[in-house]
Amino acid sequence: MKIHFIAIGGSAMHNLALALAHKGYTITGSDDVIFEPSKGRLAAQGLLPEEFGWFPDKIHSGLDAIVLGMHAKSDNPELLKAQELGLTIYSYPEFLYEQSKNKTRVVIGGSHGKTTITSMILHVLDYNDIAVDYMVGAQLEGFDRMVHLTEENDFMVLEGDEYLSSAIDRRPKFHLYKPNIALMSGIAWDHINVFPTFKNYVEQFRIFVDGIVTGGSITYNAEDPEVKKVVEASENTIRKFPYETPEHQIEDGVTYLETPEGPMPVEIFGQHNLNNLAGAKWICQQMGVDEADFYEAIASFKGASKRLEKIAESSTSVVYKDFAHSPSKVKATTQAVKNQYPNRKLIACLELHTYSSLNAEFLNEYSGALDAADEAVVFYSPEAVKIKQLDEVSAEQIADALGRGDAKIFTDPISFQTYLFAMNFANSALLLMSSGNYGGLDFERLKGLIS
Incomplete structure (x- = not known):
């Protein structure tokens, strides 16, 4: 397939471009400015635009699809040309759904903690040699990219952001993924430029829960009153798994997690991170990782980049x-x-x-x-x-x-x-x-x- 990225330089967009190139797609792209590390990573794979700016002549009928980044405005000249030609235009989350619609989609949502929880899950799966497709919002130790796509993997793990999809698609990203297995970590008002009231913001999470496929599941933080209210009020035909912060102690600056085998030292700390760990454990178990294997793997998790x-x-x-x-x-x-x-x-x-x-x-x-x-x-x-x-x-x-x-x-x-x-x-x-x-x-x- 031939895919053109409008605003290829974004953190998420350039990782998707790299993933598709790795998968064998032909990738082109444009942007008005690209900073490091995106610039160097695109250049290393021959995907960096020769010059910055928007060039409508890059848009032609030979393209299979356009991926439109959030950075591009609705009057972007490349976008206007693509619309004029009637090309298929995807937002970032729409394209990820297209890539994963025949897989079991695991979506991690919440105002906070979603990057850490997604990172924990991927660390545990990698430790246990379970190959999955994924999209996460931070660069992880031991992973080449923030996005990985294949034809053969059964699962796709997605960090579910509630921000808007693109300039022409005003739906929150996590509404587009249609999860089979979902998690909600917390609800705390954010993005007030898009969701001017707390009520309007909370409504996005209700829609997310109602969008879980019939027979799927929601794992949710029962210590967050808004999360608890939203999940327990949902009439969607799904299974509901609450989780809480696990028992732990702190000794000499080291956090010990209570496990069936006794206290276990972990690299991460803080009640919110241990709460995240409990959610990750539930998701990993639904993906086939048993409890003992989860604990063995999570002991070496050092955290997502820029997260404590x-x-x-x-x-x-x-x-x-x-x-x-x-x-x-x-x-x-x-x-x-x-x-x-x-x-x-x-x-x-x-x-x-x-x-x-x-x-x-x-x-x-x-x-x-x-x-x-x-x-x-x-x-x-x-x-x-x-x-x-x-x-x-x-x-x-x-x-x-x-x-x-x-x-x-x-x-x-x-x-x-x-x-x-x-x-x-x-x-x-x-x-x-x-x-x-x-x-x-x-x-x-x-x-x-x-x-």
Whole structure:
């Protein structure tokens, strides 16, 4: 097949392009800008566009399909040409469904935890030599790509994102997968630019549950009241498997999970991650992995990239980097690090970077999110607020929303770095939470201060 990607440079899109090229498809693509690592990975496989921009002459009747990325707008000249020619146009999730419609689809949904749970499942399956197709939202250790597609594998494991599919398909991605086996980890209001009310946001998860194929199953976090309400109210003819955080202890900075064979040390920590582990266990068992094999495999799971990732450590200090940006995840991650290192000073640095987090009306959702930190530091860019065309927010608003009058709040990246690099990190745990990079924080220099 000949497939053309409009906006090939995205994190998800370029991985799908690489997977299809590996499968033997002929792939072309365009984008107006491509950053690393996408740029280098596409170039290595001969898929990097010769020049950046949109070129309608790349679109012709010899193409079997177009895959349209979220980055492309509805007036994209290549898209308009494809529509004019009547070509088949897929959004990213639509194309993944087409590739997996004859397989057993396992879809992991939820406002938070879905990347970690999907990563856990893939780690366990790989450890036990069970080959599956997959799509996950982070680069995993031991895996070449974030997307893998074959003709022969029986299962397709999909991370089910609730964000929109494309500029011309406004359905949430996870509505398109029609799972046989599904999981829901949690519901906490996000993407307020698309779902302006909490009620509207929750409705997307109800649709997800009702979209599970008849006779399928939903594994759900019974500790989340919204998840419990949505799943238990569904009249879909499916099996329902609740899960809860497993018993565990923390000793000398190591988390021990209670198993039928006794306490077992694990690499991950935090109640939210152990809750994720319980969900992953249920899914793996439905895919044919027995309990003992699951525990043996999960003991070596170190976490998904940028999800509570340890980036530096000395005898008296440690630094973690986490993708956390939603209020519930920020709170859970901060509490997890404090619980893991109760006798160390916890310095929690949060970058407000997303549309939701920079919205003045949404800020109050962060109330108490940094309570577990001994020192709370916040960075945000007023320029990013302007770019997103939002009302200005002030340092006072942020401090009031957090309920931390003592929070240090920075709007200038140089001032933030200067403050951070001047710290004494002895007997401390530094937690950096962001989906951005704090305006260009020098992480290598930071690591040097710790080691």
